[in-house]
Amino acid sequence: MKRSLIASFALVTLSAMVSLNVQAAEDDVRSRMIRFGYGLNEDSNQGRAAKLFAEEVAKASDGKLKVRTFGSASLGSDDQMQNALIGGAQEMMVGSTATLVGITEEMAVWDTPFLFENEQQADAVLDSEVGRKIMDKLEEKGLVGLVYWENGFRNMTNNVRPIEKIEDFEGIKLRVMPNPVFIETFKLLGANAVPLPFSELFTALETKAVDGQENPFNTILSSKFYEVQDYLTITNHVYSPWIVTASKRWWDGLSQTEKGILMEAAAKARDFERKDTRAEGAKALAALKEEGMKVNKISPEVTQQMREKAQPAIQSVIDRVGEDLFQEVQAELEKAKAAQ
Ligand code: TK8
Numbered sequence: 101m102k103r104s105l106i107a108s109f110a111l112v113t114l115s116a117m118v119s120l121n122v123q124a125a126e127d128d129v130r131s132r133m134i135r136f137g138y139g140l141n142e143d144s145n146q147g148r149a150a151k152l153f154a155e156e157v158a159k160a161s162d163g164k165l166k167v168r169t170f171g172s173a174s175l176g177s178d179d180q181m182q183n184a185l186i187g188g189a190q191e192m193m194v195g196s197t198a199t200l201v202g203i204t205e206e207m208a209v210w211d212t213p214f215l216f217e218n219e220q221q222a223d224a225v226l227d228s229e230v231g232r233k234i235m236d237k238l239e240e241k242g243l244v245g246l247v248y249w250e251n252g253f254r255n256m257t258n259n260v261r262p263i264e265k266i267e268d269f270e271g272i273k274l275r276v277m278p279n280p281v282f283i284e285t286f287k288l289l290g291a292n293a294v295p296l297p298f299s300e301l302f303t304a305l306e307t308k309a310v311d312g313q314e315n316p317f318n319t320i321l322s323s324k325f326y327e328v329q330d331y332l333t334i335t336n337h338v339y340s341p342w343i344v345t346a347s348k349r350w351w352d353g354l355s356q357t358e359k360g361i362l363m364e365a366a367a368k369a370r371d372f373e374r375k376d377t378r379a380e381g382a383k384a385l386a387a388l389k390e391e392g393m394k395v396n397k398i399s400p401e402v403t404q405q406m407r408e409k410a411q412p413a414i415q416s417v418i419d420r421v422g423e424d425l426f427q428e429v430q431a432e433l434e435k436a437k438a439a440q
Pocket of ligand 1: 138139140178195196199251277297298314315319340
């Protein structure tokens with residue numbers, strides 16, 4: 101009797117230990133399917149980096165974490181995907197920080213016209229503590245920000261005329277991202293700013309619902325905008341980051357190991373993506389010329405006029421994100437400039 105009691109005790113204890121161990125192992129890395137959406141097509145800097153992210157995650161998890169990538173906005177526009185992440189219907193995505201401003205106002209700081217002069221300044225500020233702080237604001241809204249990738253410096257295309265002087269913006273029906281700072285900036289410049297999701301842009305250009313748009317060279321090429329746009333004007337009016345985000349609802353259920361794998365892969369993909377984007381950017385410009393786009397570069401004088409015209413938009417960014425945060429970003433930027 102006594103012996104069997106001890107035996108059954110031992111058995112219970114043993115099985116509890118075993119199940120605890122199994123639990124711990126399972127908690128470590130489980131078999132999971134991760135839907136990762138993005139807006140550009142597979143043959144773009146965004147698509148190539150998404151693919152690398154999926155490969156890195158598979159490698160680091162022995163194939164247990166399976167990232168399925170969905171390009172060309174096949175899971176929806178940036179906006180729609182963000183809402184799917186918040187609701188827990190989709191796990192991950194990459195898209196413009198600019199399309200997050202409706203959710204987290206602080207993101208608007210990245211839309212400040214002419215904030216960065218070069219990519220190194222952008223890297224330094226985005227990857228700094230204040231960059232992380234802005235990213236972490238997303239958590240209150242049901243999103244987890246992992247890392248910033250590069251969309252790039254934005255340039256103008258349109259079908260009306262090359263932009264050579266400030267007056268040339270006048271009356272151009274210009275698609276902008278659904279974002280208050282972009283709408284205001286281009287209104288101030290004299291354009292007729294029309295907010296539209298990226299997924300509707302090609303058709304809007306093709307059907308002449310809008311005359312123009314603005315995006316980095318890479319995107320103008322990979323999205324074949326040259327097929328429906330005549331003029332490309334190099335303005336570099338703003339640097340636009342992408343951000344890799346996850347559904348917080350889903351993320352909170354992951355083990356530390358799983359989170360670590362995803363974070364590390366997202367950072368590796370970021371390093372790859374920034375290099376790839378920069379290497380392809382110069383080639384993209386040459387390719388766009390070859391495709392027949394008429395290219396001109398705005399003069400420093402007109403750039404200065406653009407800055408002046410856009411000044412009230414900078415004030416609205418400050419009102420939106422708060423003076424303190426805006427100054428923190430400026431301070432980090434000054435550090436980056438001094439280091440250059
Ligand atoms: C892709 C967009 C795109 C952005 C835009 O989904 O909307 O113009 O530049 O990269 O996020």
